[in-house]
Amino acid sequence: MSESKIAPSIEGWYTCGESPHLIGTRCKRCSSYFFPKQEVFCRNPGCRSTEFDEIELSRKGKIWSYTEHFYAPPEPYIFSEPFEPYIIAAVELEEEKMIILGQMAQGVLSQDLTTGLEVELVVEKLYEQDGTDYTVWKWKPAEN
Amino acid sequence: MAKEVAILGVGMHPWGKWGKNFVEYGLKACNDALDDAGLAWKDIEVVAGAETVRNGYAGYVAGATFAEALGWSGARVSTSYAACASGAQAINNARAMILADMADVILVVGADTTPKGFLAPNAGERWTDPDWLRFRLMGCTNPTYFALYARRRMDLYGATEADFAAVKVKNARHGMANPNARYHKEFTQEQVLNSPMVADPLRLLEICATSDGAAAVIVSSMEYARKMNVDPIKIRAVSTVTPVYPQSTIEMPYFSTDSAAVVPAPMMEFKESIAHAAYEEAGLGPEDMSLAEVYDLSSALELDWCENVGLCKKGDAEKLLRDGETTLGGRIPVNPSGGLACFGEAVPAQALAQVCELTWQLRGQAGGRQVEGAKAGITANLGLFGHGSSVICSI
Structure with missing residues (x-):
């Protein structure tokens, strides 16, 4: 059997490896954080900067809220039959003071989650297409 | 004014x-x-x-x-x-x-x-459109957001699934007397709580249909x-305000908030600022309202709106509901039309339908769903990508 290839579902949004990070930007003038990357204009109304540094965002955060989905969403979501319920969590990053959504990693159960629970970023398969596993960032309860 | x-x-x-x-x-x-x-x-x-x-x-x-x-x-x-x-x-x-x-x-x-x-994005690949990306990258539907807010109410304010079901029961009863509503069917709390789970903690009967x-x-x-x-x-007022940076509440269709690390979050969150601008413009306050038509895309979301339009303090919407204040005959009926729970959403018509309801109520022409002695009312709604919507009408 040939090994399936692995590719990100979207380029340049996260790093891979043992300790993956989301990739954001930080305004060179006012230091505001942005995710997804803001590279053309600063959205802080008091800043007109057009220069940004690419940065890795904190890879740990706390659950702000979460929900488990029991129905298959419409396109362009791609999934393999049979449809499996999945959890989406809103995670608050302390340093960046922002909330970022993401699916919870496979195998995480809704009953094990609570608001305020510490989670960390992982990169995991989202769907498979034409022999390639496409990955995305997900959240997983942090290992202490 | x-x-x-x-x-x-x-x-x-x-x-x-x-x-x-x-x-x-x-x-x-x-x-x-x-x-x-x-x-x-x-x-x-x-x-x-x-x-x-x-x-x-x-x-x-x-x-x-x-x-x-x-x-x-x-x-x-x-x-x-x-x-x-x-x-x-x-x-x-x-x-x-x-x-x-x-x-x-x-x-x-x-x-x-x-x-x-489910309302889905239009066809075609759009890698810079957050409304397309949220579906592609995580299967984030509209009910995802409603469910995140609902869970938050449970954790912060002690809301229960029974409360969310009670909103549906109330609105379904209100809609019985509305000839323009799509659904004319009463539900018990038990029936709502037995309907299939869509996005935990929200069930099928608590999420608005498309109409x-x-x-x-x-x-x-x-x-x-x-x-x-x-x-x-x-x-008396039409509020169409946009958010103030940094918008630090997660809102459809985004999958992140603005960062509040450099510029602190504004005193008022976006939904509150929509009604606030309407009250300022009308020279009226929540205490002057006889009714409110708010956007109950989910049963739980009505509770958020009750607070955001100032009918009660943050965290008190469950009490307002449980005390029967938002039911016809209560102090401040909310969604006497039956709301989206009985209509389902017809996007470009919905904010106008809210104004039609205020008009009929304020003229005393609302029949079996009439709010007695209605003098003024407020509508509230929010469109994707930062569109506030609130209208205040009075006799």
Whole structure:
């Protein structure tokens, strides 16, 4: 059997490896954080900067809220039959003071989650297409 | 305080899944509004349309589409799009033209034909469109957001699934007396709690459907209304504010908030600021309201709105509900029309339908769902991508 290839579902949004990070930007003038990357204009109304540094965002955060989905969403979501319920969590990053959504990693159960629970970023398969596993960032309860 | 404009007539096509072209629904609403106002089509100087993005070009140019369908008369047209808030933007365009003395009497209309199931982004790959990416990268549907807020209420304020079900039970009862509602069926709390889970903790009966429907409102200057010898319901405020940076509440269709690390989050979150701007403009406060029509995309979301339009303090909406204050006969009935729970959403028509309901209530024409002695009311709604929508009307 040939090994399936692995590719990100979207380029340049996260790093891979043992300790993956989301990739954001930080305004060179006012230091505001942005995710997804803001590279053309600063959205802080008091800043007109057009220069940004690419940065890795904190890879740990706390659950702000979460929900488990029991129905298959419409396109362009791609999934393999049979449809499996999945959890989406809103995670608050302390340093960046922002909330970022993401699916919870496979195998995480809704009953094990609570608001305020510490989670960390992982990169995991989202769907498979034409022999390639496409990955995305997900959240997983942090290992202490 | 803003100058007032008059509501001369309102009309709706009943909500449902009728399988017809949206123009047909809109025409019925327009003609009903004209009859209600005692006006003829040739009296209308401007048609302000609310756009639908699901019905091809005719939907993109809704103002012209309805002007053509009613019969070209040389009337000016405008078309607004602000997602769920499109109707409020259309009303605001009409109001602005009247207050600028550019026109005396304007027909505002919105109509939609919707597909079955979850609202999905339009077809095609759009790698820079957050509305497309949220579905592609994580299967984040509209109910995802409703469920995140609902869970938050449970954790912060002790809301229960029974509370969410009670909102549906209340609105279903209200809608029984509304001939324009799509659903005329009462539910028990148990039936709601036994319906399938869609996005935990929200169930099928607690998430609004998508519907076909149409609503029209005829607005005029106060002078025009006086000449017609009517004592009209008045539009006191139309709030179409956008958020203030950093928007630190997660809102559809985004999958991240702005960062509050450098600029602190504003005192008021976006939903609160929408109604706040309307109250400021009207010179009225929540205590002056007799009813509220708010956007119950989910049963739990109605509780958020009760607080955001100032009917109670943050965290007190469950108590307001449990005490029966938001039910017909209570201190401040919320969604006496039956709300989205009984209508389902017909996007460009929905904010206008809310204004139709205020008009009927304030005229005392709401029949079995009448709020006794209604003097003033507020609508609240929010369109994707930062569109606030709130209208205050009074006798």
